[in-house]
Amino acid sequence: xxxxxxxxxxxxxxxxxxxxxxxxxxxxxxxxxxxxxxxxxxxxxxxxxxxxxxxxxxxxxxxxxxxxxxxxxxxxxxxxxxxxxxxxxxxxxxxxxxxxxxxxxxxxxxxxxxxxxxxxxxxxxxxxxxxxxxxxxxxxxxxxxxxxxxxxxxxxxxxxxxxxxxxxxxxxxxxxxxxxxxxxxxxxxxxxxxxxxxxxxxxxxxxxxxxxxxxxxxxxxxxxxxxxxxxxxxxxxxxxxxxxxxxxxxxxxxxxxxxxxxxxxxxxxxxxxxxxxxxxxxxxxxxxxxxxxxxxxxxxxxxxxxxxxxxxxxxxxxxxxxxxxxxxxxxxxxxxxxxxxxxxxxxxxxxxxxxxxxxxxxxxxxxxxxxxxxxxxxxxxxxxxxxxxxxxxxxxxxxxxxxxxxxxxxxxxxxxxxxxxxxxxxxxxxxxxxxxxxxxxxxxxxxxxxxxxxxxxxxxxxxxxxxxxxxxxxxxxxxxxxxxxxxxxxxxxxxxxxxxxxxxxxxxxxxxxxxxxxxxxxxxxxxxxxxxxxxxxxxxxxxxxxxxxxxxxxxxxxxxxxxxxxxxxxxxxxxxxxxxxxxxxxxxxxxxxxxxxxxxxxxxxxxxxxxxxxxxxxxx
Ligand SMILES: [Zn+2]
Numbered sequence: 001x002x003x004x005x006x007x008x009x010x011x012x013x014x015x016x017x018x019x020x021x022x023x024x025x026x027x028x029x030x031x032x033x034x035x036x037x038x039x040x041x042x043x044x045x046x047x048x049x050x051x052x053x054x055x056x057x058x059x060x061x062x063x064x065x066x067x068x069x070x071x072x073x074x075x076x077x078x079x080x081x082x083x084x085x086x087x088x089x090x091x092x093x094x095x096x097x098x099x100x101x102x103x104x105x106x107x108x109x110x111x112x113x114x115x116x117x118x119x120x121x122x123x124x125x126x127x128x129x130x131x132x133x134x135x136x137x138x139x140x141x142x143x144x145x146x147x148x149x150x151x152x153x154x155x156x157x158x159x160x161x162x163x164x165x166x167x168x169x170x171x172x173x174x175x176x177x178x179x180x181x182x183x184x185x186x187x188x189x190x191x192x193x194x195x196x197x198x199x200x201x202x203x204x205x206x207x208x209x210x211x212x213x214x215x216x217x218x219x220x221x222x223x224x225x226x227x228x229x230x231x232x233x234x235x236x237x238x239x240x241x242x243x244x245x246x247x248x249x250x251x252x253x254x255x256x257x258x259x260x261x262x263x264x265x266x267x268x269x270x271x272x273x274x275x276x277x278x279x280x281x282x283x284x285x286x287x288x289x290x291x292x293x294x295x296x297x298x299x300x301x302x303x304x305x306x307x308x309x310x311x312x313x314x315x316x317x318x319x320x321x322x323x324x325x326x327x328x329x330x331x332x333x334x335x336x337x338x339x340x341x342x343x344x345x346x347x348x349x350x351x352x353x354x355x356x357x358x359x360x361x362x363x364x365x366x367x368x369x370x371x372x373x374x375x376x377x378x379x380x381x382x383x384x385x386x387x388x389x390x391x392x393x394x395x396x397x398x399x400x401x402x403x404x405x406x407x408x409x410x411x412x413x414x415x416x417x418x419x420x421x422x423x424x425x426x427x428x429x430x431x432x433x434x435x436x437x438x439x440x441x442x443x444x445x446x447x448x449x450x451x452x453x454x455x456x457x458x459x460x461x462x463x464x465x466x467x468x469x470x471x472x473x474x475x476x477x478x479x480x481x482x483x484x485x486x487x488x489x490x491x492x493x494x495x496x497x498x499x500x501x502x503x504x505x506x507x508x509x510x511x512x513x514x515x516x517x518x519x520x521x522x523x524x525x526x527x528x529x530x531x532x533x534x535x536x537x538x539x540x541x542x543x544x545x546x547x548x549x550x551x552x553x554x555x556x557x558x559x560x561x562x563x564x565x566x567x568x569x570x571x572x573x574x575x576x577x578x579x580x581x582x583x584x585x586x587x588x589x590x591x592x593x594x595x596x597x598x599x600x601x602x603x604x605x606x607x608x609x610x611x612x613x614x615x616x617x618x619x620x
Contacts, residue, residue, distance in 0.1 A: 023180070024180045024181050024184065025184070026187065026188070027184075027185060027186070027187055027326075027327055028187045028327055028328075028329065029187065029240050029325065029327035029328050029329075029413075030240055030396055030413045030414055030415040031240070031241075031242050031396055031415055031417070032244075032328060032329065032332055033242070033244050033279060033280065033281055033332070034279065035278070035279025035280070036244065036279075036328070036329070036331065036332040036335055036336075039331055039332070039334070039335035041278070041335060041338050041339050041342065042058070042142075042331070042334060042335050042338060044152070045142045045143075045145070045146055045150075045152070045338065046058060047150065047152075048150040049145055049149070049150055050149065052073075052074075052077055053074060053077060053078070053141075053145050053149060055070070055074070055137075055138040055141055055142065056070060056138075057134075057135060057137075057138035057189070057330065057334060058138060058142070060189075061330075061331060062135065062188065062189065062329065062330030062331040062333070062334050063188050063189055063190060063330060064188075064189050064190055064191070065134050065135075065137070065138070065189040065191070065192060066138075067175075067176065067178070068097070068169055068172050068175055068176055071100075071137065071141070071168045071169055072100060074141050075087045075100055075102050075141075075168070078102065078141075078144055078145065078148065078149065079102065081148075081149060082148035082149060083108060084104055084105055084106050084108065084147075084148045084159065085102055085103070085104055085144065085148055086102060086103045086105075086108075086110040087100055087101075087102045088100065088101055088102070088103065088110075090167075090217050090218070090220065090221040091213060091214060091216065091217015091218065091220070091221070092213060092217065093172050093173045093197065093198065093213060093214055094173055094197055094198045094199050094212060094213055094214070095173045095176075095198045097172045097173060097176070099167075099170075099172060099214065099217050100167075100168075101165055101166060101167045101221060102144065102165075102166050103115075103163065103164070103165055103166075104144055104147060104148060104159065104163065104164040104165075104166065105118075105120075105159065105163040105164075106159035106160065107120075107163075109163055112224045112225050112226075115163050115225070118163065119353075119356070120161055120162050120163050120352060121161060121162040121163070121228045121229065121348055121349065121352035121355060121356060122162070122163050122164075122165065122225055122226070122227040122228050122229075123162050123163070123164050123165070123227060123228065123229045123230070123231075123345060123348060124164075124165045124166075124167070124222070124225065124227035124229070124230040124231070125140045125143070125164060125165070125166045125167065125230075125231045125233075125341065126167045126170055126230065126231060126232050126233065126308070127139075127140050127167065127168055127169060127170070127231075127233040128168065128169035128170050128171055128172075128174075128175055128193070128233075129170040129171055129203045129204050129232060129234070129308065130171065130174075130195045130202075130203075130204065130234055130235075131169060131170075131171040131172070131174035131175035131177075131192070131193030131194060131195070132174075132182045132183040132186065132192035132193050132194060132195060132235075133183075133186075133233070133234045133235035133324075133326075134169075134175070134189065134192055134193065134235075135233075135235070135324065135330060135333045135334040135337050136231075136233025136234075136322070136337050137168045137169050137175075138334060139233070139334055139337045139338040139341060140166050140167075140168045140233070140341075141166075141168055142338065143155060143164075143166075143338070143341060143342075143345075144164070144166060147159055147164075154342075155342070157349075158345055158349050161349045161352045162345070162348065162349050162352060165221070165225055165227060167218075167221075170203060170214065170218065171193070171194075171195075171196075171197050171203050171214065172214075173197050173198035173214075174193045174194040174195065174196060174197050174198070175193035176193065177193055177194050177198070178191045178192065178193055179191065179192075179194075180192075182194050182195075183235075183237075183326070185237035185238075185326050185327070186235060186237065186326040186327075187326065187327050187328060187329055187330065188329065188330040189330055197212055197214055199211075199212060199488070200488075201487055201488055202487060203215060203218075204232070204234075204306075204307055204308055205306045205307070205487045206306070206487065207305060207306050207307065207308060207310075207311035208305050208306045208311070208524070208525060208532040208534065208537065209306070209452075209487070209489075209534070209537040209538075209539075210452065210455050210456075211487070211488055211489075216455060219455050219456060219457070220455075222312075223456065223457030226315070226317070226517075227312075227317065228317060228318075228348070228352070228355050228356055228359055229317065229318055229319070229320075229344070229348050229355065230308070230309075230312050230317065230318070230319035230320070231319070231320050231322060231341055231344070232308040232309055232319060232320070232321050232322065233322045233324075233337055233341075234321065234322060234323045234324075235323065235324050235325070235326050235333060236285070236323035236324070236325060236326060237326040237327075238287065239287065239288065239395070239413075240327050240395075240396050240413035241283075241325070241393075241394060241395045241396055242281050242394035242395065242396065242417060243281045243282060243283045243325065243394060244280055244281055244282075244324065244325055244328055244332055244333075244335075244336045245275070245280060245282050245322065245323065245324050245325065245336035245337070245340055246282065246283045246284060246285040246286070246323045246325070247271070247282065247284065247285055247320055247321060247322055247323065247340065248284060248285040248300070248301065248303065248309060248320075248321040248323075249263055249267070249268070249309060249313075249318055249319065249320050249321065250263075250303075250309060250310055250312075250313030250318070250319075251263040251264050251268065252379070252382070252427070252428040253379030253382065253428065253430055253433075254303075254310060254313055254379055254382065254428065255313045255316070255318070256313075256316030256359075256362030256363070256365065256366060256520060257362065257365065258316075258357075258358040258359075258361035258362045258365065259313075259316045259317065259318060259355075259358045259359055259361075259362045261358065262318070262354060262355055262358040263318050266347065266351075266354065267318065267344075267347055270343075270347045271340070271343055271344060271347060274343040274346070274347075275339065275340060275343055278339050278343070280336060280339060280340075281394060282340075283393075283394075284300050284424070284426060285300065285301060285321060285323050286298055286299050286300040286301055286424075286426075287299060287301075288393060288395065288420075288422070295422070296420065296422060297388065297422050297423050297424075297425060298391055298393050298422055298423070298424045298425065299384050299424075299425045300384065300424070300425065300426045301384075302381075302382050302383060302384060302428055303321075304381065304524075304530075304531045304532045305521070305524045305525075305532045306532045307321075308321070309321040311521075314520050314521040314524045315517075315518060315520070315521050316359055316362035316363055316366070316520065317359055318355075320340070320344055322337060322340050322341070324336045324337050363517045366378070366436070366514075366519040366520050367514070367515050367516055367517060367519050368515070369435075369436045369514070369519070370436050370437070370438050370439065370513065370514035370515040370519060371436070371437060371438030371439075371514070371515075371616055371617070372435075372436070373435060373616065375435060375436065376435075377433035377434055377435050378433060378434060378435070378436055378520060378523050379430050379433050380430075380432040380433055380434060380523065380524065380527060380529050380530040380531070381430070381431045381432035381529070381530065381531045382428040382429055382430050382431050382432075383428070383429055383431050384425050384427075384428060384429075385425055385426075385427035385428060385429045386425070387425070387427050388423035388424055388425045388426075389423060389424060389426075390421070390422075390423055390424075391422055391423055391424035392419050392420065392421055392422075393419075393420045393422050393424075394417065394418075394419055394420075395418045395419075395420055396413045396414060396415065396416065396417065396418055397413075397414050397416040397417070397418040398411045398412065398413055398414065399411070399412060399414050400412075432529040432530065432531070434523065434527050434529060436514045436519060436523060437472075437514060437614045437615055437616050438513070438514060438515075438615050438616055438617065438618055439511055439512050439513040439514050439515075439615050439618070440512040440514075440522070440526050440612050440613065440614060440615065441463070441467075441471065441505060441509060441510070441511055441512070441612070441613040441615055442460075442509060442510040442512065442611070442612050442613075443503075443505045443506065443509045443611060443613070444505075444506045444507075444508050444509045444510070445506075445611070446539075446540050446611045446612070447510075448539055448540070449510075449526075449534055449539050449540060449611075449612065450510040450512075452525070452534055452539065453510075453512065453522070453525065453526075456518065456521060456525065457518060458512060458516070458518050458521070458522055458525075459512075459513070459516045459518070460510045460511060460512050461510070461511045461513070462508050462509070462510065462511070463505065463507055463508065463509045463510075463511055463620070464507055465507050465620065466504065466505070466506055466507050467504070467505040467509075467620055468502070468503075468504045468505070469502065469503075469619075470500050470501065470502050470503075471500070471501065471502075471503045471505070471613040471614075471615070472498065472499070472500050472613065472614045472615070472616070473498075473499060473501070473503070473609060473610045473611075473612065473613050473614060474496045474497060474498055474499060474528055474609070474610040475496075475497045475499050475608055475609050475610070476494040476495065476496065476497075476528075476543075476544070476608045476609070476610065477494065477495045477497065477608070478494060478495045479492060479493075479494045479544050479608065480492065480493045480494070489537060489538040490538070491536050491537065491538075492535070492536055492538070492541070492544065493536070494528075496528055496529060496610075499609070501605075501609070503613065505613070511618075512526065526612055528610050528612075535610065535612075540611050543606060543607060543608060543609065543610070543611060544607075544608065545607070554593065557593050557596070557597055558593065560596065560597070560600055560602070561593060561596035561597070561600075564596055564599070564600060565596075571599065575592075575595060575596070578595065579592070
């Protein structure tokens with residue numbers, strides 16, 4: 001009866017409440033790992049912890065999560081009670097909230113310069129970039145508590161060999177925009193924050209374009225500390241399966257080679273082994289996909305530097321993308337997140353110099369390759385390989401049930417294990433690569449690009465005299481804008497043609513030498529074949545304008561086209577072919593004229609030409 005009253009209320013005010021749900025659905029996995037019940041590491045962390053340093057997650061059996069005020073209060077308490085903790089503001093959100101990080105150092109090395117003197121590993125823990133995926137906030141605070149307050153032997157010992165920079169919540173505005181409906185596919189907490197920030201931008205697509213104030217603050221923090229290792233803590237959704245945590249880390253051509261070796265030889269095997277010993281079931285991040293003939297195969301994903309962990313990889317530094325599972329209970333997720341951080345930190349801290357040496361060797365290697373035409377090309381983009389190896393994938397069996405909603409049978413997961421014998425595609429084939437030039441030259445008019453590079457810590461010099469000579473760059477054809485907006489802009493794709501043209505470059509332009517620590521990042525931002533090249537994100541977008549119209553009507557454009565056809569018979573042949581092949585084009589007088597004017601010399605020469613110049617030998 002009550003239900004009937006409610007629904008009629010709703011119907012009468014449908015524009016206000018929709019068919020308002022007062023309670024969200026509480027989804028849950030059909031399978032929980034047996035060791036999650038005890039979650040021994042979480043229980044151990046709480047031993048001896050003062051009441052005001054227990055998080056809301058811990059106090060509510062992970063059914064609730066605290067606000068950012070709790071995070072600030074806890075960071076301040078940690079700082080007050082330990083000489084080894086320093087809280088600092090590193091940015092301000094779009095809605096004006098102060099963004100805080102804390103540095104944990106037993107040397108009180110609270111600045112990058114002091115930290116460098118210790119030669120310890122710098123580890124960045126970042127949580128809440130997607131603020132609804134939030135147990136990483138609590139677990140990060142717990143780890144600091146373990147190290148400096150309860151001084152649990154294992155965690156406290158880390159500080160002998162490492163320094164931590166901790167960002168408990170990155171997307172703070174999203175975190176404070178709390179609702180029970182923000183994460184439909186997540187098993188608690190009861191109220192969470194959102195995925196995007198207040199500008200509706202996804203911070204984990206913003207690493208390159210840095211359109212948000214949050215990211216601009218983060219870039220400053222990251223580039224001042226240049227951490228040797230980083231965590232980015234998330235919760236993934238999608239299928240149900242047995243795994244409680246999945247992860248991704250660059251370890252192919254997408255990572256500086258010496259670091260990649262450390263990741264492949266040392267980190268990945270140790271991580272998997274140790275997590276399994278703690279009762280976890282871990283998998284690389286990816287999905288089962290239909291591979292034809294009803295066969296399901298497992299595919300990892302290819303990421304690019306717009307994402308946290310590939311951004312760090314472009315700087316030769318490993319970053320672990322942690323994805324606990326949205327359908328597992330909040331407690332399970334916290335346990336998985338806590339343990340994957342503990343085990344990863346252990347691997348780093350057991351031999352921090354192995355990692356630091358690899359990172360430094362990578363920095364040096366790619367800086368030294370600048371301008372060497374005989375060196376190997378740098379990876380810019382890739383796709384998942386057809387190659388595979390056998391894998392037993394631990395998923396769950398599904399069953400069908402009839403649905404009145406769809407009028408069909410619908411699939412749901414069951415608790416029955418499905419240990420599927422399949423294959424994993426985990427190799428990445430390179431689809432775009434390029435050798436490192438000596439540097440790039442950014443003409444003064446395109447200062448917006450240089451300003452962006454400065455945010456990324458790139459070292460540049462100003463040119464002192466006007467240059468007027470031939471330069472290498474690219475011309476774009478088949479320029480295509482995406483059909484829909486993406487992350488606040490419209491991305492552009494094109495076909496590249498290397499050209500050598502005489503281009504004047506005014507004094508005061510920007511010289512970007514590749515012989516620098518951030519060489520691979522510069523390639524990712526400036527080489528136009530790179531998937532996250534700034535030009536694809538809308539920088540210097542005016543170069544794609546101005547095609548077609550030359551400010552004259554047919555009485556002039558037709559004679560211009562006729563003269564071009566006479567002067568250049570090859571062009572006429574191409575035109576005739578187009579007329580023959582394309583009936584729509586043939587029937588459109590304006591399109592036919594445009595075809596010629598687009599190819600005429602009456603266009604600004606910079607139209608459709610990449611404004612950044614590639615330099616192999618510096619002759620000025
Ligand atoms: Zn996420």
